Amino acid sequence: xxxxxxxxxxxxxxxxxxxxxxxxxxxxxxxxxxYRQDPGLGLQLIYIxxxxxxxxxxxxxxxxxxxxxKREHFSLILDSAKTNQTxxxxxxxxxxxxQNTLYFGAGTRLSVL
Amino acid sequence: AEKVIQVWSTxxxxxxxxxxxxxxxxxxxVLYHLFWYKHLLSGEMVFLIRQTxxxxxxxxxxxxxxxxxxxxxxxxxxISALQPDDSGKYFCALxxxxxxxxxxxxxxxxGTILRVHP
Numbered sequence: 001x002x003x004x005x006x007x008x009x010x011x012x013x014x015x016x017x018x019x020x021x022x023x024x025x026x027x028x029x030x031x032x033x034x035y036r037q038d039p040g041l042g043l044q045l046i047y048i049x050x051x052x053x054x055x056x057x058x059x060x061x062x063x064x065x066x067x068x069x070k071r072e073h074f075s076l077i078l079d080s081a082k083t084n085q086t087x088x089x090x091x092x093x094x095x096x097x098x099q100n101t102l103y104f105g106a107g108t109r110l111s112v113l
Numbered sequence: 114a115e116k117v118i119q120v121w122s123t124x125x126x127x128x129x130x131x132x133x134x135x136x137x138x139x140x141x142x143v144l145y146h147l148f149w150y151k152h153l154l155s156g157e158m159v160f161l162i163r164q165t166x167x168x169x170x171x172x173x174x175x176x177x178x179x180x181x182x183x184x185x186x187x188x189x190x191x192i193s194a195l196q197p198d199d200s201g202k203y204f205c206a207l208x209x210x211x212x213x214x215x216x217x218x219x220x221x222x223x224g225t226i227l228r229v230h231p
Contacts, residue, residue: 009156033219037152042117042204042221090158102219104150104158 003027006091006105013112019078021108023091029103030096032074034058034066036087037107043090049074050096081112116140117207119222126195128231133180134190136205136222142166145209149177149190152202152224164188195229202226
């Protein structure tokens with residue numbers, strides 16, 4: 001059963017706190033992504049990871065960092081969260097040979113107060 | 114400039130009707146792919162259908178089909194026989210090779226919220 005799992009599904013943090021969003025996939029996909037979705041906007045790409053320790057900035061990387069120590073896990077870290085980072089965050093994965101078909105997780109709704 | 118444009122932010126239909134969601138895009142690539150995704154109320158983003166730029170086939174998947182007008186850089190999603198469960202937010206997305214890279218980038222439109230009434 002191909003799956004992308006995000007934890008937690010909902011998270012409330014205070015401004016200045018650190019945030020860790022976890023993503024796992026069981027498809028051995030090389031490529032993984034973090035997007036954020038805001039009302040009135042499409043999904044915006046934060047970071048791409050092409051494999052373990054091979055990460056690249058997306059369109060809006062400022063304020064975020066990522067970690068990929070195992071192929072099946074991709075973490076998004078917010079050091080000192082800001083209120084404008086309140087959003088829904090989506091993780092996705094794809095096969096290197098079929099990069100244009102993404103499998104998405106269910107999303108994490110983060111509120112930074 | 115926006116690369117993927119979905120003009121309608123909301124749409125409303127009755128059960129059993131047919132709906133067309135429009136999407137236009139900008140790209141200088143010869144080979145690219147276009148996708149439609151549905152964002153469920155549960156939070157999941159579900160892949161619906163894909164159109165490759167080099168294909169002239171009219172893509173279809175169950176009640177979903179697309180109208181691809183390459184010269185106009187337009188792709189429409191058609192959902193037939195609408196059901197209340199079709200309610201959700203629909204995203205159009207463009208995949209193209211990132212400049213100077215051998216990997217692709219997926220750019221999403223802003224989405225269209227659909228409400229299907231029983």
